[in-house]
Structures are given as structure tokens and as C-alpha cells.
Amino acid sequence: MIHVGINGYGTIGKRVAAAVDAQPDMTVVGVSKRSLDHEAAAAVDRGFDLYVPDTAADDSGGSCDISLTGSTTALIAESDIIVDATPAGVGADNAEQYAQTDTAVVFQGGEASTVAPTSFCARANYAETVGQAATRVVSCNTTGLARLISPLDEQFGVASVDCTLIRRGGDPTQSNRGPINDIVPDPVTVPSHHAADLQTVLPSIDVMTKGVTVPATLMHVHSLTVCLASAPSVDAVHDCLREERRIELVMSAYGQDTCADLRESAYDQDRHRGDVWENCVWSESIAVDGRSLSLLQAIHQQADVIPENIDAIRALAAADDAETSRQITNDALGVGLTGSLA
Numbered sequence: 001m002i003h004v005g006i007n008g009y010g011t012i013g014k015r016v017a018a019a020v021d022a023q024p025d026m027t028v029v030g031v032s033k034r035s036l037d038h039e040a041a042a043a044v045d046r047g048f049d050l051y052v053p054d055t056a057a058d059d060s061g062g063s064c065d066i067s068l069t070g071s072t073t074a075l076i077a078e079s080d081i082i083v084d085a086t087p088a089g090v091g092a093d094n095a096e097q098y099a100q101t102d103t104a105v106v107f108q109g110g111e112a113s114t115v116a117p118t119s120f121c122a123r124a125n126y127a128e129t130v131g132q133a134a135t136r137v138v139s140c141n142t143t144g145l146a147r148l149i150s151p152l153d154e155q156f157g158v159a160s161v162d163c164t165l166i167r168r169g170g171d172p173t174q175s176n177r178g179p180i181n182d183i184v185p186d187p188v189t190v191p192s193h194h195a196a197d198l199q200t201v202l203p204s205i206d207v208m209t210k211g212v213t214v215p216a217t218l219m220h221v222h223s224l225t226v227c228l229a230s231a232p233s234v235d236a237v238h239d240c241l242r243e244e245r246r247i248e249l250v251m252s253a254y255g256q257d258t259c260a261d262l263r264e265s266a267y268d269q270d271r272h273r274g275d276v277w278e279n280c281v282w283s284e285s286i287a288v289d290g291r292s293l294s295l296l297q298a299i300h301q302q303a304d305v306i307p308e309n310i311d312a313i314r315a316l317a318a319a320d321d322a323e324t325s326r327q328i329t330n331d332a333l334g335v336g337l338t339g340s341l342a
């Protein structure tokens with residue numbers, strides 16, 4: 001059993017905790033959270049031991065009467081691996097504390113790539129992280145790109161990638177974010193950080209990315225043009241992507257027209273929190289003109305990195321090879337088990 005502690009129990013941390021709990025070879029030691037709020041209470045109700053930063057819980061979380069197990073320092077000491085899912089930048093502040101222990105760490109994509117010796121996407125570069133003391137799961141957008149580009153590169157060769165990322169303005173509870181009525185170049189400089197981030201897991205890929213942020217909370221959408229080394233048929237691209245359990249081919253013809261439709265599908269499948277762990281590639285968007293492939297995909301920002309965090313834990317623990325780990329994770333969560341309609 002791999003004993004896992006989760007430091008930071010928000011959008012990503014609570015999903016990672018539930019996913020660890022679902023694995024046959026992992027157990028949740030506990031979760032650590034700064035604010036003693038309704039999310040902390042829900043963690044305890046769910047059966048997770050709750051730890052707080054050593055400086056004690058701040059008092060902004062309200063007056064919930066919640067039973068505490070100990071300090072974050074104790075959680076780190078009791079865990080084989082810590083998943084740090086604290087807000088962007090806090091993970092880097094925590095890095096020194098982790099480094100003073102034998103506990104390995106999975107950081108998140110909000111941290112700079114320098115926070116750990118490797119960056120991680122299970123489909124792209126699992127082996128580089130095996131046995132390391134720390135890794136960083138690349139961001140939700142970068143995970144979505146790496147999962148798509150890896151099989152295309154293996155099967156057809158990828159000469160270059162050009163992607164416009166239509167970024168959601170914030171997660172559903174982030175009422176302080178926006179825009180509420182605009183389309184914002186984000187960043188206005190080109191390339192956006194996603195190009196360099198993709199190269200942390202796929203260093204040989206020639207990639208250009210541009211970002212705009214829109215008033216939406218459900219998912220990101222990527223508009224991609226990929227220059228391939230060969231000229232495959234549309235059917236060959238379909239077949240290549242259909243092999244990937246973390247890619248779902250969705251179809252407008254089946255009413256999967258929008259991000260809202262994709263999220264509703266996940267709720268209809270009784271998925272926990274309505275999570276869509278897979279890249280959703282619109283089947284009808286796949287077009288090939290010689291060596292140029294175009295497509296549209298949607299990425300559920302709260303969910304796609306969750307299976308990757310689980311595989312990153314196994315890689316740090318040197319527990320399995322990439323394919324075995326991905327399969328255990330997929331089976332335990334139900335990733336790709338609904339089957340593409342396309």
C-alpha cells in the first residue's frame with residue numbers, strides 16, 4: 001500500500017483524495033487544509049483525517065466545529081507521498097519542508113517547472129519520474145495537449161503544433177474571477193506559457209500556443225492545427241485517438257454540441273462531481289488536408305489532471321510501469337469506460 005497525504009483540499013485536492021481512496025494499492029493518510037470551512041467538514045464526514053498547517057487554522061473559515069487529527073508536519077511524516085494541491089505558488093513555499101523529509105511530493109501545474117526535477121504526464125514521460133523525490137503534474141491545458149500529441153507523434157510523426165486555447169474564466173466557485181462580458185487575450189504575448197510547459201514533458205515538439213479567456217466556467221476548448229510527418233486519412237486519426245482511454249471522441253450528431261452537454265453527460269453517467277477526466281475531441285471537427293490535421297477538443301480543467309496525479313504517485317513510488325499504472329487508475333476511476341459514441 002502507498003500511503004498518501006494530500007496537502008491542500010480545494011478543487012484539485014479533494015478530487016485527488018477521492019481518487020487515491022478508489023485505488024487498490026493506495027490509502028489516504030489524511031488531508032491538510034488551512035481553512036476550517038464546509039469543505040473541511042465534508043472531508044471529515046467522508047472519513048478523511050484532517051490536519052492543519054502548523055501555524056494552526058486561520059479563523060477565516062468560519063466557526064465549524066471540526067475534529068482535527070494533527071499538524072501538516074505530522075501528515076508529511078506519516079505519508080510515503082504527499083500530493084501538494086495548495087494554491088499556485090504555495091507549493092514552492094512548502095518545497096523546503098518536504099525536502100527535509102523522506103516523503104516524496106507531487107506538485108501541481110500552478111508551480112514553476114523548477115519546483116521538481118521532472119514535470120509529468122503519464123502518456124508522455126512517466127518513466128522520467130520513476131524513483132524521483134518529486135514531480136510536477138503539468139497544468140490542465142498542458143495535460144490535455146500532451147495526451148493528444150503523444151499518440152499522434154507516435155503514429156504519424158508531429159512536425160509542429162499550433163494551438164489556440166480558449167480558457168475558462170474561473171472554476172464555478174471562483175466568483176471573483178472573470179471576464180463577465182469580454183474575450184481577453186490571456187496572455188496577450190505569444191506564445192502563452194503552455195508551449196514551454198508542453199516541452200517540459202515533450203521536449204522535441206515544435207509548438208506555438210495562444211490563449212484567450214472567456215466568460216465560462218465549465219471547460220477549456222483547444223483549437224489545434226497539427227503538422228504531421230505523414231498524410232493520414234481522417235479514419236486513421238479516428239482509429240489512433242480511439243485507442244486512447246483518456247481521449248473520448250464525442251459527436252455533435254449525438255447532441256454533444258457544447259461543453260455544457262459534455263458536463264451533463266458526465267452527470268448522467270453518475271460520475272463523481274460530474275467529472276470529465278478525458279480529453280473530449282469532437283469527432284466531426286477532425287479534418288485532414290495533406291499533412292495538416294485540425295481538430296477541436298474540450299478539457300475539464302478540474303478533472304483531467306486527477307488520473308495524472310494518481311499515476312505520478314505510482315511513478316514516484318516506482319510501483320509500476322506507465323501502461324500498468326494508467327490501466328489501474330483508469331479501471332479504478334472508470335476513465336474511458338463509457339466508450340466513445342463516434
Ligand SMILES: NC(=O)C1=CN([C@@H]2O[C@H](COP(=O)(O)OP(=O)(O)OC[C@H]3O[C@@H](n4cnc5c(N)ncnc54)[C@H](O)[C@@H]3O)[C@@H](O)[C@H]2O)C=CC1
Pocket residue numbers: 007008009010011012013032033034035053085086087088089090108109110111139140171301302305
Ligand atoms: N482549478 C483548476 O482548474 C486547476 C488547478 N491546478 C493547479 O492545482 C493547484 C491547486 O489549485 P486549486 O485546487 O484550484 O486551488 P483551490 O484554491 O481550489 O484549493 C487550494 C486549497 O489549499 C488550501 N490552502 C491554502 N493555503 C494553504 C496552505 N498554506 N497550506 C495548506 N492548505 C492551504 C485551501 O484551503 C484550499 O483547500 C494550483 O497549482 C493550480 O494551478 C491545475 C489544474 C487545474
Ligand SMILES: O=C(OP(=O)(O)O)[C@H](O)COP(=O)(O)O
Pocket residue numbers: 088109110139140141142167170194301
Ligand atoms: O492550470 C490551469 O490552467 P492553465 O493551463 O491555463 O494554466 C488551470 O485551469 C488553472 O488555471 P488558472 O490559474 O487560470 O485558474
